[in-house]
Amino acid sequence: MSEKAVSTGKKPLFQDFKAGEFFQKYTMIIALVVVTIVFALWPGKNGLILQPANVTGLIAENGYVFVLATGMLLCILTGGNIDLSVGSVVCFTAAIGCVMMASGANMWLTVLAMLAIGLAIGAFQGFWIAKIRVPAFIATLAGMYAFRGFSNVVLNGYRVDITNESFLQLFGNGKTSFVPDFIRQNAPGLDAVFTKDNAFLSGLIGANYVAKFNVTCMCIGIVGALVFVLLRAHKIRQQKKLGISQSVPAQVVSTVLIAVLTLWITFKLSCYRGFPMVLIWIGLVLGIYAYITTKTAIGRHLYAVGGNEKATALSGVKTRNVYWFAYANIGLLAGLAGILTAGRAKGIDPVYGEGYEMDAIASCFIGGASAYGGTGKVSGMIIGAILMGVINKGMIIVGVDANFQKVVKGIVLLIAVMFDVLSKRQKR
Numbered sequence: 001m002s003e004k005a006v007s008t009g010k011k012p013l014f015q016d017f018k019a020g021e022f023f024q025k026y027t028m029i030i031a032l033v034v035v036t037i038v039f040a041l042w043p044g045k046n047g048l049i050l051q052p053a054n055v056t057g058l059i060a061e062n063g064y065v066f067v068l069a070t071g072m073l074l075c076i077l078t079g080g081n082i083d084l085s086v087g088s089v090v091c092f093t094a095a096i097g098c099v100m101m102a103s104g105a106n107m108w109l110t111v112l113a114m115l116a117i118g119l120a121i122g123a124f125q126g127f128w129i130a131k132i133r134v135p136a137f138i139a140t141l142a143g144m145y146a147f148r149g150f151s152n153v154v155l156n157g158y159r160v161d162i163t164n165e166s167f168l169q170l171f172g173n174g175k176t177s178f179v180p181d182f183i184r185q186n187a188p189g190l191d192a193v194f195t196k197d198n199a200f201l202s203g204l205i206g207a208n209y210v211a212k213f214n215v216t217c218m219c220i221g222i223v224g225a226l227v228f229v230l231l232r233a234h235k236i237r238q239q240k241k242l243g244i245s246q247s248v249p250a251q252v253v254s255t256v257l258i259a260v261l262t263l264w265i266t267f268k269l270s271c272y273r274g275f276p277m278v279l280i281w282i283g284l285v286l287g288i289y290a291y292i293t294t295k296t297a298i299g300r301h302l303y304a305v306g307g308n309e310k311a312t313a314l315s316g317v318k319t320r321n322v323y324w325f326a327y328a329n330i331g332l333l334a335g336l337a338g339i340l341t342a343g344r345a346k347g348i349d350p351v352y353g354e355g356y357e358m359d360a361i362a363s364c365f366i367g368g369a370s371a372y373g374g375t376g377k378v379s380g381m382i383i384g385a386i387l388m389g390v391i392n393k394g395m396i397i398v399g400v401d402a403n404f405q406k407v408v409k410g411i412v413l414l415i416a417v418m419f420d421v422l423s424k425r426q427k428r
Contacts, residue, residue, distance in 0.1 A: 122331015
């Protein structure tokens with residue numbers, strides 16, 4: 001008989017768990033938690049960054065980052081390419097929209113015009129990159145200068161304000177720019193329950209928040225977390241049936257962490273005013289592009305072109321059209337970011353959008369996108385954008401000088417890219 005142990009066909013639950021791989025895969029999530037804890041425990045600030053108003057503000061202030069970073073991710077996937085013009089395009093589309101509404105144009109016509117202009121600009125720049133083969137860096141650098149100039153021409157060097165209340169309610173961040181609490185509106189008896197006199201709820205939610213607690217927001221968060229857990233559980237079962245080797249403990253841990261984080265964020269939003277409208281638009285963009293990059297042929301082509309463009313072309317894929325698709329999409333999303341920026345600022349200044357492209361690029365690389373292309377996920381980009389937002393918000397709260405804030409962001413970006421370069425070197 002062989003000295004080797006006879007396999008029973010069953011593996012211990014933690015046999016495939018490798019701590020090194022787990023920490024490498026979830027480095028940025030761990031970093032996000034650590035950075036948040038540091039700012040929360042900062043002497044004299046008493047967890048100010050975790051207050052409901054600041055959590056809501058963090059999402060609203062970084063709405064443009066999530067939208068632009070989604071489009072930037074598509075460009076990066078094609079081979080580490082970037083778009084330097086998106087900040088200027090955001091300003092230009094917002095300028096067009098503000099001037100149109102100031103002259104009395106219909107709100108929805110204005111919104112469609114802003115999206116169409118962004119898409120046209122993206123397609124135009126994509127033409128030079130995909131068809132004429134102008135390097136993306138040069139083509140978009142030219143666009144950065146050109147559309148910044150066009151923005152000043154449209155605005156005539158002055159700020160233009162928005163007074164359309166419907167636009168501000170749908171795309172802004174005012175007191176009315178939140179999803180209403182439909183449950184409490186249709187169940188008036190709940191107002192008698194959610195009061196400071198209710199000792200249990202006051203202790204659970206907080207005496208300062210219980211009276212205005214948004215029940216609808218909390219219910220949506222609970223349902224969302226449950227759906228996510230069920231979908232991940234189904235995915236784990238499918239992987240086991242197909243014999244796909246995955247670390248079950250690592251997936252369970254990540255699922256629980258994400259579900260708990262979802263509930264915590266939803267709870268904080270519920271304590272303030274509920275879901276800000278900007279979060280709805282962010283969620284739609286992230287959901288649509290997560291589906292495109294993981295479930296469609298064009299999504300697979302983006303990764304293939306970034307991995308090996310020549311081999312992809314030989315397999316029959318029209319690689320030039322893939323580049324065109326990526327840059328047309330980031331133009332469209334720049335138009336949406338222009339809408340959100342104008343809504344939040346209730347107008348537009350000629351300087352708006354400066355540095356937006358850098359925030360988007362940093363979010364992608366910090367979130368795990370490879371500087372060489374072919375690697376990166378929307379989920380990772382979300383973590384990168386949140387981490388950048390927490391760093392920005394935290395430094396403002398603790399009083400870090402604006403110049404040193406840029407230094408810190410630069411160091412964080414350098415470290416993220418360094419991890420990518422070193423991991424590529426190890427694989428070789």
